[in-house]
Amino acid sequence: MILNYIKITLRYLWRNRLFTALNILGLSIGICACWTIFRIVDYEFSFDKKHPEGERIYQIVNRSIFEGEEGGFGGVPLGILPSLDVNIEGLESVAPVYSQYMLKVELLGSKGSNQTIEEPEHIIATLPSYFEMVPYQWLLGNPASALDAPDHVVLTESRARQYFPNLPIESIVHQSLTYYSMNDTVVRHISGVVKDLDYPSSFTAKEFYPVSKDDLASTVWMGMNSRNTLFVKVKENHGTKAVLDFINKKNEELTREFREKFKYEGWFEALSLQQKHFAAEYSGGERTANKNVLYGLIGIAFFLLTLAGINYINLTTAQLPQRSKEIGVRKTLGSSPRALTTHFMVETFAIVLFAFLLAVPLSFLFSKTFDEFIPEGLTKFDNYSAMIFFAVGLLSLITFFSALYPAWLITKVRTVNVLKGQGDKIRGARLSFRKALIIFQFVIAQVFIIGALIIGQQLQYTLQKDMGFNYEAVITANIPYKSLDRNVDPHLFKQKLEKYPEISAISLGHLPLNNSVWGNVLFFEKDTAKTQVSVNFKYGDEDYLDFYKFNLIAGRHAVPADSTNEYIVNEALVKAFGFENPQQAIGQLLYDAEQKAYPIVGVVADFHQHNFKSKIEPLVIVTSTDQLNSFNIKLSSSHPAQWNETIKSIEKEWKTIYPNSPFEFKFYDETIENLYETEQKTAKLITLATTVCIIISCLGLFGLATLTAFQRTKEIGVRKVLGASISGIVRLLSTDFVKLVLIAILIASPIAWWAMNKWLEDFAYRIEIQWWMFAIAGILAITIALITVSSQAIKAAVANPVDSLRDE
Structure with missing residues (x-):
């Protein structure tokens, strides 16, 4: 039975190639956007999630209020580490992460000549407790003794391969590295090699050597540097209250005079490892993500997929009058509503599957063309279980919801009406519902058009406004x-x-x-x-x-x-x-x-x-x-x-x-211009989303215009015989669609005004939203709609009325 459904489905899809192509293209664009955004969101939310006992690890961060403004800072004074007593209730271990800057690292090459690595990154000074907190797999060396001498250094496997590409890992231990800093030169010996973490993590260091004796004995509580961070791990069933109470009490005692003199309030809090990737204000240079941006991407994916689904529903329900004879004959021959629904589900599944296959190269093309939107490290991240679950779930949801309403309409076809020649009067297939769907599509498209216009205006304003100084040439x-x-x-x-x-x-x-x-x-x-x-x-x-x-x-x-x-x-x-x-x-x-x-x-x-x-x-x-x-x-x-x-x-x-x-x-x-990199990316993203929205909406509009012209063939022929002009017929076929777009503009304008006002609140110097911005966006939407439907309207208007009446 299923095999028979598949054969009939493929024949029908090939016979209606235009609408099949429109459906596949529309769905594939929505699926491509949804899949790409899923990969980005899944990657960002995967940070530190696989970290063993990550829920018990916290970063000590600073909060302060100065001149009425509260802010956060990820660095800590060097004096905190030496003062922490391991006997504090609930405290299991403490691990400093002091980032180090090196001018260069020099090593002995395979041919006896010195090789130099300029300004290597991701070097930290820490304690052995760091390796208890972060679960590296040791390839060489002993975690208990790897940092027991001031001239020892531990490398990750990737850094070891970078420094010694021609040596086996076993031969790297005891090799020497010469570090040139701003102040001195130190020779260190490799005491261990660890495997790189195989999951997204906020711990990004590649080289580790011991914290200096001076830093371990520091009593400085005033100076803070974002490169000096501190992590604590608490015992099970314990919070960070006792640790923070201890730190804040010390801070109160040692900085009271400074805070009173400068009217400054400062205290320390604990940032959980699960939140660190999304806490940009506490970043010490590592890349972070913005949850609001990710939620915005999820919203864009939802809307684009919804548009694609609406596009499919519109085109499919509009074709039902042409399929009424087929449906009537099937029912006459004994097909049950369940069998008709199953057949239509198989047909929808086939279209969605083809769309999925087309979305794969589209996703690859997007990743290459718009690589600035792809987070660093995503290409090496593969969460196969989540990817399979998402793909199957997406395929099932699109198939079910896209086919649900058209399948229900199919079961409502009355055989008697078909035999009477009234197949176009399918009960429930009301034009009002399709109109509502078209309006919804253009509401979303119009919001994006207005958003793209206002964001572009704000960027133009910021780059052209007088800065108060001359920077030409x-x-x-x-x-x-x-x-x-x-x-x-x-x-x-x-x-x-x-x-x-x-x-x-x-x-x-x-x-x-x-x-x-x-x-x-x-x-x-x-x-x-x-x-x-x-x-x-x-x-x-x-x-x-x-x-x-x-x-x-x-x-x-x-x-x-x-x-x-x-x-x-x-x-x-x-x-x-x-x-x-x-x-x-x-x-x-x-x-x-x-x-x-x-x-x-x-x-x-x-x-x-x-x-x-x-x-x-x-x-x-x-x-x-x-x-x-x-x-x-x-x-x-x-x-x-x-x-x-x-x-x-x-x-x-x-x-x-x-x-x-x-x-x-x-x-x-x-x-x-680079100072507005985030805003420029937002503008590009909104422009891209706007383009996709318009394409999907126009695909549906084009298909509906084609079907409308087909369904009104006899009417158009009669009107031409009675003397109607070509322009009059084009206006007749276009007016209904323009009305829908106008309604969408009225609904979308207040939504876009509210959303753009919220976005502009981040700017101390901003444009004022003007009426003409909405007018331009509305004219653009109407123009696009007219261009989309005019080709089919003109084609129907210039057709010979004799042919249309003879066909009837």
């Missing part, structure tokens, strides 16, 4: 501070470039707009009152203000000096300290925590220091001869065609000054 390069060239005076390179006429200006200093912060607290005393303000700092040389054309609205430039003694401030700082106007601030003294006084000698107009999600904050510009981190080079804007040659000249001079460091530069406008 500016390239920037970091001053080498990680390599062997770090001790070279950067002013030598500046002097080399000043002789080139095709370079308009050059300055040393911080980038005016970036998301890194150099901050401090400053005080101003007036009468008996004392005002305290958190201030950002930027350093530049004597050419810095002129280079970026900051608007100096009061005072003068600062005089460069080895020791900082003059401040240039912005308008936001003037307001924060309560000065009535910029001129009043000139000559006033600001004090740091050590009571050292600094006069304000100039005020510049506010300019943006961070992306548009942040308000302009109080700022001090210091004219300095040190603490400069970037070369700012302005090319001659009148000769852009010569820029490539100029950059080659700059690189040539760079190699003479910094032979050990590559010349890596960026145009500053590109750097500013």
